[in-house]
Amino acid sequence: MVIEILKQHTLLIAEDDADTLVEITQYFGHYFRLVFQAKNGKQALEVFEKEQIDVVLLDISMPYINGLEVAKAIRKTHPNTQIVILSAHNESPFLLKAIEIGLLNYVVKPLNRQKAKDLLIKMAQNFKQNHQIFINSSVTYNYDDKVLILQGKNPINLSKNEALLLEAMLANKNQILSVDKIINIVYLDDKTRLDYTGCIKTLISTLKHKSSDLPIHNKYGLGYVLKI
Known part of the structure; x- marks a missing residue:
């Protein structure tokens, strides 16, 4: 269950120790769809702003900007992003600051296999509980409530x-979905319509009318793509 859930998501790891960064990336890379790296807090924010990131794993002590400050900056605009802090400290002041930010977890180093396993399970459970996906800074989709x-x-x-159309595009984000494939997904049990292509165009139009921030693009002659 864990790998099935996490393979739909992306992870950013920010750690200034090169060996630790490689080790964590190799382990967590088996579970996530994509893993991005940053060697300091400044780079972490740059990567986060550029890429679509679902989970952030931050070392608390990094050059330029520390992990807590990076977490605060992310939390201001992305309330649903899972954030984990790695720290050599377990003193109350650090823990209290971390709690205020609303972290998924605060892990005291070293990050051994058991801690990493527990962390992966917690990440997956959080995604399953919320069952929603961040599309961009303006739009989030909730699978349970549609x-x-x-x-x-x-x-x-x-x-x-x-909902069927959007979920199909989310499952194939950044990939072109042909009109035929969309028809098979959305109208699988409906054989009463004559113009399915027209229905898809109308469906896309109504979705974008409900939120103009949905990044759905038409690829002429090929189909549609959700770019996130």
Whole structure:
């Protein structure tokens, strides 16, 4: 279950010790779809802003910007991102600061196999519990409630077919989905329509009307792609 859930997500590891960074990346790389690296706090924020990151693993003591400050900066704009702090400290002041940020976990070094395993399980459980995915800084999708969550607005309900389409695109994000494949997914049990291609166009249009921030793009003659 753990690997099935985490393989849908991306991880950023920020650690200034080169050997530790390689070791953690090799272990966690087996579980995540993509793993990004950063050697200091400044680089961590640059990677986070550039890439689509679902989980962040931060060493607390890094050059330029420490892990807690990086976590604070991320939390300001991305409330759903899972953040884990690695630290040699277990004193109360550090723990209290970490709690205030809303971390998934605060792990005292060294990060051995058992701690890493427990951490992976907690990450997967958190994704399963929330069952929602961050699309971009403006839009999050909740699988259980079939709603779009927009910053500062009430959740927007999706129809059955809108949800099927969006979930198919999320499962194949950054890949072109052909119209035929979309038809087979969305209208598998509906053989009553004459113009399925027109229905897909209408469905895409209504989705983008509900949130203009949904990054759905038409690739002429090929299909559609959700770029995140």
